[in-house]
Amino acid sequence: MNRLVDEIQLRVRYSETDQMGTFYNSRALEWFECGRTEWMRNRLGLSYAALEEKGVFLPLVEAHLEFQGGARYDDLLLVNSAAELHGRARFRFDVAITQAEGGRPVVRGYTVHAFTDSRGKPIRPPAWLLELIEKAASTDTPTPVWRPSHTSDDSP
Amino acid sequence: MNRLVDEIQLRVRYSETDQMGTFYNSRALEWFECGRTEWMRNRLGLSYAALEEKGVFLPLVEAHLEFQGGARYDDLLLVNSAAELHGRARFRFDVAITQAEGGRPVVRGYTVHAFTDSRGKPIRPPAWLLELIEKAASTDTPTPVWRPSHTSDDSP
Amino acid sequence: MNRLVDEIQLRVRYSETDQMGTFYNSRALEWFECGRTEWMRNRLGLSYAALEEKGVFLPLVEAHLEFQGGARYDDLLLVNSAAELHGRARFRFDVAITQAEGGRPVVRGYTVHAFTDSRGKPIRPPAWLLELIEKAASTDTPTPVWRPSHTSDDSP
Amino acid sequence: MNRLVDEIQLRVRYSETDQMGTFYNSRALEWFECGRTEWMRNRLGLSYAALEEKGVFLPLVEAHLEFQGGARYDDLLLVNSAAELHGRARFRFDVAITQAEGGRPVVRGYTVHAFTDSRGKPIRPPAWLLELIEKAASTDTPTPVWRPSHTSDDSP
Numbered sequence: 001m002n003r004l005v006d007e008i009q010l011r012v013r014y015s016e017t018d019q020m021g022t023f024y025n026s027r028a029l030e031w032f033e034c035g036r037t038e039w040m041r042n043r044l045g046l047s048y049a050a051l052e053e054k055g056v057f058l059p060l061v062e063a064h065l066e067f068q069g070g071a072r073y074d075d076l077l078l079v080n081s082a083a084e085l086h087g088r089a090r091f092r093f094d095v096a097i098t099q100a101e102g103g104r105p106v107v108r109g110y111t112v113h114a115f116t117d118s119r120g121k122p123i124r125p126p127a128w129l130l131e132l133i134e135k136a137a138s139t140d141t142p143t144p145v146w147r148p149s150h151t152s153d154d155s156p
Numbered sequence: 157m158n159r160l161v162d163e164i165q166l167r168v169r170y171s172e173t174d175q176m177g178t179f180y181n182s183r184a185l186e187w188f189e190c191g192r193t194e195w196m197r198n199r200l201g202l203s204y205a206a207l208e209e210k211g212v213f214l215p216l217v218e219a220h221l222e223f224q225g226g227a228r229y230d231d232l233l234l235v236n237s238a239a240e241l242h243g244r245a246r247f248r249f250d251v252a253i254t255q256a257e258g259g260r261p262v263v264r265g266y267t268v269h270a271f272t273d274s275r276g277k278p279i280r281p282p283a284w285l286l287e288l289i290e291k292a293a294s295t296d297t298p299t300p301v302w303r304p305s306h307t308s309d310d311s312p
Numbered sequence: 313m314n315r316l317v318d319e320i321q322l323r324v325r326y327s328e329t330d331q332m333g334t335f336y337n338s339r340a341l342e343w344f345e346c347g348r349t350e351w352m353r354n355r356l357g358l359s360y361a362a363l364e365e366k367g368v369f370l371p372l373v374e375a376h377l378e379f380q381g382g383a384r385y386d387d388l389l390l391v392n393s394a395a396e397l398h399g400r401a402r403f404r405f406d407v408a409i410t411q412a413e414g415g416r417p418v419v420r421g422y423t424v425h426a427f428t429d430s431r432g433k434p435i436r437p438p439a440w441l442l443e444l445i446e447k448a449a450s451t452d453t454p455t456p457v458w459r460p461s462h463t464s465d466d467s468p
Numbered sequence: 469m470n471r472l473v474d475e476i477q478l479r480v481r482y483s484e485t486d487q488m489g490t491f492y493n494s495r496a497l498e499w500f501e502c503g504r505t506e507w508m509r510n511r512l513g514l515s516y517a518a519l520e521e522k523g524v525f526l527p528l529v530e531a532h533l534e535f536q537g538g539a540r541y542d543d544l545l546l547v548n549s550a551a552e553l554h555g556r557a558r559f560r561f562d563v564a565i566t567q568a569e570g571g572r573p574v575v576r577g578y579t580v581h582a583f584t585d586s587r588g589k590p591i592r593p594p595a596w597l598l599e600l601i602e603k604a605a606s607t608d609t610p611t612p613v614w615r616p617s618h619t620s621d622d623s624p
Contacts, residue, residue, distance in 0.1 A: 011505070014516075015338060015498040017331040019385055022276070024327050025216045025267075029182035030483040037479070037542065048482075049542040060181045063221045070276060073331055074505065074517040111181075120178070120226060167349070170360075171342040171494060173487040175541055180483050186327040193323070193386065204326075205386040229487055230349065230361040334588070337528045337579075338497035372493045375533045382588060423493075432490070432538060 006082060008038045009100060012075045022070035028107045029063060032095045035081035036111070039093070043083070043136040056129060058091060058113040059120065065109040069099075076100040084137045086112060089125070091133065162238060164194045165256060168231045178226035184263045185219060188251045191237035192267070195249070199239070199292040212285060214247055214269040215276065221265040225255075232256035240293045242268060245281070247289065318394065320350045321412060324387045334382035340419045341375060344407045347393035348423070351405070355395070355448040368441060370403055370425040371432065377421040381411075388412035396449045398424055401437070403445065474550065476506045477568060480543045490538035496575045497531060500563045503549035504579070507561070511551070511604040524597060526559060526581040527588065533577040537567075544568040552605045554580060557593070559601065 010031060018024040041047045048058070071077060078098050086092040091113040097106045115125040125133075166187060174180040197203045204214070227233060234254050242248040252264040271281040281289075322343060330336040353359045360370070383389060390410050398404035403425040409418045427437040437445075478499060486492040509515045516526070539545060546566050554560040564576040583593040593601075 013498060014330055014501050014505070015336050018326055019329040019331065019333045020213060020215060020276070021331045022215075025219065026182040026185035026327060029185065030481060033482050037482070047542055049540070052541075057176060059176060059178075059223070060221075061223050063181065063219075063223075065216075065219045067215070067217050067219075072517070073520075074515055120176070169342060170345050170349070170486055171492050174482055175485040175487065175489045177487045182483060186325060189326050193326070203386055205384070208385075228361070229364075230359055332525060332527060332588070334527075337531065338494040341494035341497065369488060371488060371490075371535065372533075373535050375493065375531075375535075377528075377531045379527065379529050379531075432488070 006039060007078055007080045008035055010034055010077055012071050012073050014073050017073050028065055031079055031097060032111055035079040035095050036093055039081045039083055044132050055117055057116045059116055060111050061114045062112040065107060067107050068105040071106045085133055162195060163234055163236045164191055166190055166233055168227050168229050170229050173229050184221050187235055187253060188267055191235040191251050192249055195237045195239055200288050211273055213272045215272055216267050217270045218268040221263060223263050224261040227262045233262060241289055318351060319390055319392045320347055322346055322389055324383050324385050326385050329385050340377055343391055343409060344423055347391040347407050348405055351393045351395055356444050367429055369428045371428055372423050373426045374424040377419060379419050380417040383418045397445055474507060475546055475548045476503055478502055478545055480539050480541050482541050485541050496533055499547055499565060500579055503547040503563050504561055507549045507551055512600050523585055525584045527584055528579050529582045530580040533575060535575050536573040539574045545574060553601055
């Protein structure tokens, strides 16, 4: 499976800039979402829209962001996403965003997702989904782009 | 000094919801910003707008979010912010957002800020600003609303 | 009934600015929404959230915006909204946003709304709602803040 | 010149939906911006970022939107943009957004832009820019996607 499917390109929109001249910080979470969407379509072979239609939702329960460098309007960015199960009831994405030209880092971080039904009630992820995820995450997975040493549940 | 100055109210906008029926995750960072803005105006006695006019900028370098519960359109939320210097070159806000009615937690987290000039170049924070911050953070500071056990720089 | 209920105050958020240093254009529609929300709560005596719970939705079908002046981060704005039925199947808001200090105009425009059920299917507005609206719009209504000479259905 | 350069594709982001299940209305203006950005790069041969670097800004002075149909998360949309000078001091884009699959209309409208310097002060557009625009708009221009019968300055 091709590593490229983990990586999407996007351009910084004018609407995503702020008066400091770089992107406003919350946009990074929106770009992370774009990365997840394509990771699921390409690696899982199941779009997140299709997953929701099957009654499985993946709301964020935790997010972490490190801002490493600016990105201006019209800059072309690479969003590199790696995913894995996080215990049996969590799904985690590690994301690194860099400038397409030159590779300068822009922002990195992760999101942790629960499995819920359409009303937000926690569910056990269906077996078929866990299999899909494990297969996708293991097949020729690129070295995770970033592995911070701390997460909210790695305490002993 | 009144604890209330640390706490602002805001209503969830329709534009901040998503098709899951709760607020979209990135909005939390925008609400954190609203909290910081009023914390500075009320506790520091200096608006962030005025600070930027003096040539001091506080871009985010790190953010952490834990999503604890939903919030729907028109829900009234309380944003409780506490701030402190984080070393000599960082400024940190700990934020807890709860439902105004009933107090159910919605999201908590923190943001860490650098001190830069208008071009984003790191600067030593001016002495007068450090004094203002220390005074504001120490005067009758409420118990920090949330103190996670991990941060990016508490490694030994 | 007090004219003030038509008018809300809001501060420009940093997230709403762009690299031109003023607010990004689409934010105006989000501010219009804040005005509608409070108009309905205050003038109609029925929040839009409550209206949706009753199965009546008011999606936008048309919007018009004229940008008259800038507004910077932390500027305090007044959002003045006037509403009226627009035929029997449309609801229209005319909005004017000005600087709270000095009164300089920022943006004005209107939105036209359909009445639909929760699936977006057009419905006849319930009689009780039409009565509420007519009463609210007629009672001591301030002179409409802005009445453009053209709308999509004023053709002869 | 290829008509395709006027047309971009984009997917509806989750962050762009609202609790009604379709896109939030203000996102349409952000999509219009995406269309303009690529129109300028492809038709004008000059990116808007480059134009701003030359000291020419194109702030919105007017926008009009008609919402024709829904668009859900992950829907693929086509944004079709046509542009022309509007008098000597205005630049106008007519935009139509449709579902890529099936062609169902989603939103159409226009934006009118002034020419200003970096401080927002109106300027005469430079001759070289007017030439670029006239050439781009005339060369094999597709039939404008939408021509509403009313604009703010077509009064007699």
